[in-house]
Amino acid sequence: MRTVGTVVIGVGNPYRRDDGVGPAVADLLRGRGIEVAHSLGETTELIELWQDRDLAILVDAIRAQPAHPGRVHHIVVPGPYPSAASSHGLGLGEAIELARALDRLPGRLVLYAVEVADVGHGQGLSPPVAAASARLADAIRAEVTRCA
Amino acid sequence: MTHRSDRSLSVAGLARVEGEGAMHVHVDGDRVTEVQLEIYEPPRFFEALLVGRAYTEAPDITARVCGICPVAYQMSACQAVEDACGSTVDGSLADLRRLLYCGEWIESHALHIYLLHAPDFLGYAGAVELARDHRAVVERGLSIKKAGNELLTLLGGRAIHPVNVKVGGFYRTPTRGELATLVEPLRRARDDALSTVEWVAGFEFPDFAHDHELLALVEPGRYAIEAGVPTTDRGLTFPVRAFEEHVIEEQVRHSTALHATLAGRGRYLTGPTARYTLSHQWLSPLATQAARAAGLDGDCRNPFRSIVVRAVELVYALDEALRLIGAYQPPPAPAVAVRPRAAVGYGATEAPRGVLFHRYELAADGAIASARIVPPTAQNQACIEDDLRHFVAARLDLTDERLTYECEQAIRNYDPCISCATHFLDLTVTRTVR
Numbered sequence: 061m062r063t064v065g066t067v068v069i070g071v072g073n074p075y076r077r078d079d080g081v082g083p084a085v086a087d088l089l090r091g092r093g094i095e096v097a098h099s100l101g102e103t104t105e106l107i108e109l110w111q112d113r114d115l116a117i118l119v120d121a122i123r124a125q126p127a128h129p130g131r132v133h134h135i136v137v138p139g140p141y142p143s144a145a146s147s148h149g150l151g152l153g154e155a156i157e158l159a160r161a162l163d164r165l166p167g168r169l170v171l172y173a174v175e176v177a178d179v180g181h182g183q184g185l186s187p188p189v190a191a192a193s194a195r196l197a198d199a200i201r202a203e204v205t206r207c208a
Numbered sequence: 209m210t211h212r213s214d215r216s217l218s219v220a221g222l223a224r225v226e227g228e229g230a231m232h233v234h235v236d237g238d239r240v241t242e243v244q245l246e247i248y249e250p251p252r253f254f255e256a257l258l259v260g261r262a263y264t265e266a267p268d269i270t271a272r273v274c275g276i277c278p279v280a281y282q283m284s285a286c287q288a289v290e291d292a293c294g295s296t297v298d299g300s301l302a303d304l305r306r307l308l309y310c311g312e313w314i315e316s317h318a319l320h321i322y323l324l325h326a327p328d329f330l331g332y333a334g335a336v337e338l339a340r341d342h343r344a345v346v347e348r349g350l351s352i353k354k355a356g357n358e359l360l361t362l363l364g365g366r367a368i369h370p371v372n373v374k375v376g377g378f379y380r381t382p383t384r385g386e387l388a389t390l391v392e393p394l395r396r397a398r399d400d401a402l403s404t405v406e407w408v409a410g411f412e413f414p415d416f417a418h419d420h421e422l423l424a425l426v427e428p429g430r431y432a433i434e435a436g437v438p439t440t441d442r443g444l445t446f447p448v449r450a451f452e453e454h455v456i457e458e459q460v461r462h463s464t465a466l467h468a469t470l471a472g473r474g475r476y477l478t479g480p481t482a483r484y485t486l487s488h489q490w491l492s493p494l495a496t497q498a499a500r501a502a503g504l505d506g507d508c509r510n511p512f513r514s515i516v517v518r519a520v521e522l523v524y525a526l527d528e529a530l531r532l533i534g535a536y537q538p539p540p541a542p543a544v545a546v547r548p549r550a551a552v553g554y555g556a557t558e559a560p561r562g563v564l565f566h567r568y569e570l571a572a573d574g575a576i577a578s579a580r581i582v583p584p585t586a587q588n589q590a591c592i593e594d595d596l597r598h599f600v601a602a603r604l605d606l607t608d609e610r611l612t613y614e615c616e617q618a619i620r621n622y623d624p625c626i627s628c629a630t631h632f633l634d635l636t637v638t639r640t641v642r
Contacts, residue, residue, distance in 0.1 A: 104357060156338055158335060163343070
């Protein structure tokens with residue numbers, strides 16, 4: 061099955077441990093009839109990736125206090141979304157709002173945010189985040205199949 | 209009867225100001241008594257954490273200083289390390305570095321012009337609000353930025369913090385065919401950049417001129433980007449290795465960024481308007497034509513017009529990128545061998561925001577013994593404060609709200625990181641009438 065109108069975007073840096081959970085989920089779905097992409101979260105790149113899609117599913121890492129590593133938050137846009145606390149460039153919230161103003165949001169935009177344990181240097185996910193990524197990939201596959 | 213009014217304009221949090229900063233302006237009657245651009249970003253210790261690391265790691269570690277201009281850090285670091293090791297990177301490898309740097313200028317300038325700076329001139333709170341009313345214009349900006357990103361991705365491996373740069377050159381160099389795929393997007397972006405110059409030239413600019421000494425790298429024959437000799441508009445010139453003799457950094461109480469001055473001369477300004485003033489004669493014919501049509505003469509001293517200069521530099525960077533791609537011959541090897549030795553090396557390049565200086569002291573095995581980084585933001589801090597002092601003094605009749613808004617704009621004239629936030633104000637106005 062190939063779902064042309066859907067893309068799963070894994071946002072994050074695979075060389076910073078759990079920050080790579082988005083790309084890891086995307087990799088688990090690769091070759092299974094779902095179009096996937098990796099992104100570092102750059103505004104124009106995100107807008108290019110999700111525009112004209114019926115459904116875009118974005119998976120990103122978040123830090124929470126107190127942390128429950130592996131806990132997944134599920135958010136369905138529309139927002140509006142506040143500005144992110146990034147010190148450089150624009151954040152995801154601004155990318156969404158900019159895309160909304162430009163009429164370049166996908167038909168449906170779903171965000172999955174996975175709480176992380178370790179964003180130090182290196183590859184590989186911590187055990188709770190790795191387990192969450194497998195569960196999330198299964199859930200996304202089911203969601204995409206249902207929507208198709 | 210005496211009548212006296214104290215006014216205090218205070219911006220508590222300049223969010224996304226390459227770290228954390230605030231602005232405080234105090235006015236006593238018709239006198240501006242105090243202006244502080246307070247940068248309270250916690251120290252990041254980059255210079256300290258480089259100590260003990262291998263000479264080959266400097267480009268990748270220092271790239272993390274900034275997500276907008278990582279290439280500038282990589283290029284200044286490579287140049288300094290290669291200087292220490294007595295290595296020369298020239299020919300096609302040097303051209304590829306310049307090409308990569310053009311990509312960063314394109315991406316950074318497009319971001320600043322369209323998403324951060326233009327909303328100020330058009331009365332919008334930010335890029336999102338601008339996009340609602342001027343969709344085609346913002347699309348044009350994003351499209352230019354995308355062309356810059358594509359150049360960075362092809363040469364650097366990715367658009368943010370490129371991974372393909374190494375001391376001595378690159379891990380992999382592109383084929384002519386790969387570079388050819390960029391020609392069409394870059395041509396379109398160049399057309400869009402010409403439209404950008406026309407667009408921003410039509411903005412209304414506050415009447416304001418500063419008298420700062422201007423410092424930029426100069427490379428006779430071409431517009432300096434990845435190399436050049438530090439030169440000022442008042443006749444001072446010195447080799448990069450003498451940078452620390454001429455640029456004195458001092459700690460000030462209100463900022464964790466060091467304030468820089470020129471020894472025996474005082475404050476100075478670096479960045480696009482300094483570059484333009486010192487090197488405009490070496491712009492490409494197309495960029496020169498665009499600058500003239502936009503009403504720029506050889507000397508730009510109104511910081512509000514820096515948006516026009518950035519747009520002209522955008523045209524130049526795209527023109528230069530196309531020229532470099534057209535002339536490209538793949539180098540025989542992706543990098544030259546750089547062998548460590550016990551020595552000190554110096555590097556300076558033109559980051560989008562101005563001169564970025566690096567110095568490394570290496571041990572015989574290549575371990576970094578000491579490092580020094582002088583970024584453009586710190587160099588410009590004193591000038592920004594001076595601008596605000598004069599700017600406010602001439603506008604005391606404005607309401608606090610309007611004056612604060614214009615002060616923010618005056619800060620945003622200088623720096624995409626400082627001005628990164630379009631809505632960063634948590635403003636407190638205190639007005640005392642006695």
